[in-house]
Amino acid sequence: MGWQSDMTSVLGFSIIVSATATAIAAAVAIPLGIFMGMREFKGKAVIVNLFNSFMGFPPVVMGVLIYLLLSKAGPLGFLGLLYTPTAIIIAQCFLCIPIIAGITISSITNHSKKIIETTLALGGSRTDVYENVFSENLVPILSGVMVGFGQNLSEVGASMIVGGNISFFTQTITTAIVTFTGQGRAMDALLLGTVLIVTAFFIMFALTILQLRARRS
């Protein structure tokens, strides 16, 4: 028992929380990105730039914003979500949406005109058009999702602030690393760090394979 079960539960918790946040973000960001990417409208460039700058939004600041929202005095304080896994999911979700939406929009803006015209010319319906635009851009969209997941897994600021780093309740890999280091358990911190790096490595590896397979023309 001891540190071993600590570690596995922390790792499992982190993955579940980050994956849930990424999935919710994807469910919002992908349709949004497809919808906006397929259309030409005034101010599109501004919105794309906005998403791009939000991609690098500091997790710590997001943590503070969500904290203000969820704290007792905040507008959503009555929900009592602060220092719960849900709070972390909310914060990571907002961090992730601009990443997924931004990557989806730029991919689709560049690769949708021909897909739309070809689908219609071949006799397709509106539904066929959306389906084809989605499936032909699947790789960049999935890349966006994986980049988002990687960011969620490795951010520390937001989950620390809104999760509170409570052992066996809201402690993630990254916040545990902070705690262990503070407690002088440097080796445990390093071990968790290694787990994080290996996980990140696998994500990047999968991404590379996806992109290689997607080589177009």
Add this chain to the structure above:
Amino acid sequence: MVSTSFDEIRVEGLYFHYEKKPALKEVGFSAKKGRITAVIGPNGAGKTTLFKVIDLLARASSGRVFAGGKDVLALPPAEARAWRQSISFVMQEPYLFNMSVRQNLAVPLKMRKIPRSKIDRIVQDAIIKFGLGEIAEKKPFRVSSGERKRAGLARALVTEPALLILDEPTASIDPEASYLIEQYLKDLRAEGRTIIMMSTHDLFQARRLADDVALLFKGELIEAGTKDDIFDRPRNEITRKFVNGEILVENVRESCEALGRAPSTLRSTG
């Protein structure tokens, strides 16, 4: 409802604008079943735009396109799809979806909800007919541009369209691939069931293939008639200049002037 079979398509008084800039002005001509109608004209004449308007991929400012006794430009949106399903438009650079060539050929059939077993048979026949056997299982990025055009043509024909529109079907591919495509078009004409409309800026190709010719120039339909009318007995001065190559010379001179050079410098730098 649009009739799915018709013997003639007639374009009348067609106008189209990109923003404010006119790309088609008062364009009218017709194309008939069992004949190849070549729309010729230099780059930027409006050929691609004309085809997009006919396929309802671009909305005309005004004008009519008659087929089977109906103006297809006036169809309610719900019937636009039926019109597109009765014709086929092969773009200059056909886009193949990121799946095998075989699966690409099945796409228009699946969209028409044709039973799986029938799709497999039609696709297999097309693969043989268009000599796509070697590339049938390949993804688009492993296919040459000539093969892509051939696959695009095959995909357009699996649905047996009443009207086949081809935008520069042999531009930017090698002579052998061009020859093959020309042969398929001649075979299709011989079958006599399809209106074939193609654009080309290659006058030799128009002479080889076309029965009828329409000359577009700066968005205007200058003259339309049989191949012999246009090439041997042009009535319009622009037609005469275009078919004997003088207009191309003028265009080169204009481009050179735009670049601030005399044509001779262009030649010497080669």
